[in-house]
Amino acid sequence: MSDPLPGRGGAEGPEPRRQGPERLRVDLGARSYEIAIGPGLIARAGAEIAALPDAPSRVAVVTDSHLSDLHLAALERSLSDAGLAFDAFVVPAGEASKSFGSFEKLCEALLGAGLERRTWLIALGGGVVGDLTGFAAAVLLRGLNFVQIPTSLLAQVNSSVGGKTGINTAQGKNLVGAFHQPRLVLADSTALSTLPRRELLAGYAEVAKYGALGDADFFAWLEEHGPHVIEGDAAAQIRAVATSCRAKAAIVAADEREGGQRALLNLGHTFGHALEAETGYSAALLHGEAIAIGMVMAFDLSVRLGHCRPEEADRLRRHLAAVGLATDLADLPQVDWNAERLLRHMRKDKKVHEGRLTFILARGLGQAFVTRDVPEAEVLALLQDVIAASALGRQAAG
């Protein structure tokens, strides 16, 4: 990842005067691309796409049933204004659309509409639409260009960048997919104004992740300004999105296919994906909500293994709770948690290596590391203790 383009501000120092969107670059050689962050980008998307060197004359927009009522019309207007022909495809909102069934329907619909190799796909939506559309782009006609227009906080700070695409299976989360980079990412900050608060909070968990895994100064900034991000302060949101994207782009540029350090971005995910599997990828537990709890578990495990001071884990838990995120299983609607079952889900994780689980642990806030040196008995003990504590918490609450 290069420095911000000349004249654009970073996360540090005084706020830059904003003349246009903040522009970052993901440096991946011939597959490099730009991330633009700022207001009004959906309304300018047509012009942004048309300005790319090998711009298409036709695009297919994929969105979900919430976004189709909120932001699709503005995108369609901008495509028309830029002279781009388009079709639109709407999938049901929610994690269930990251499934074989939805993927098949989407591919059939796209092919049925006369997709060609020169057609670009556009993902307008959250991480679900982005992951699903990106995967379709990776495999349809053996590979199409696609553009990410992320509309949830989670998608703007994370899923739209880095090229991980895919769907869930009965065996686990994101188990079928491909690395396929977008050609452009347009993160329109005004879109966040229609995002429900619960979704904003879930996305915030992935913002805090960047501080927790590698940037203690950003974490400290979030402790002060996180509430502004949640309350909808546009400047705070843009800064949080830009800092997150810069961190992710740097990691992806160094290790695109997760041979090593990219796994840091999985902080909280070994636990979190197991929690999502156990709740059936349903609205009972959103991805970001699972990751908030998963990060706390990863820090608690780090403390138990002697890597991290308890004060650091407490600080993470306090901050997530302060913005309104659940940090413990006891905070969730009742689920019949079972430690062995959670461990079985974790054994399906893509990071499993020669039968050993991989964890992202931490020496403190901003100091995460990747390790396979974690006895399963310790993980099981942690899960059993967390589940017992959540049962006690529930009893005490009556």
Ligand SMILES: NC(=O)c1ccc[n+]([C@@H]2O[C@H](COP(=O)([O-])OP(=O)(O)OC[C@H]3O[C@@H](n4cnc5c(N)ncnc54)[C@H](O)[C@@H]3O)[C@@H](O)[C@H]2O)c1
């Ligand atoms: N590819 C990656 O690197 C990566 C990274 C993180 C997460 N993910 C995946 O992303 C998914 C979660 O993404 P998500 O949290 O965006 O979920 P999502 O796509 O389901 O979006 C959340 C909800 O918010 C709605 N929504 C989105 N933008 C809106 C807006 N501007 N206004 C009103 N409503 C809006 C959606 O319709 C949906 O109901 C998970 O499947 C997760 O595994 C992928």
Ligand SMILES: O=C(O)C(=O)C[C@@H](O)[C@H](O)[C@H](O)COP(=O)(O)O
């Ligand atoms: O981009 C990455 O790399 C990440 O790990 C980002 C995660 O936040 C994201 O949830 C990702 O989809 C998880 O990937 P997986 O390989 O664990 O399925």
Ligand SMILES: [Zn+2]
């Ligand atoms: Zn994630």
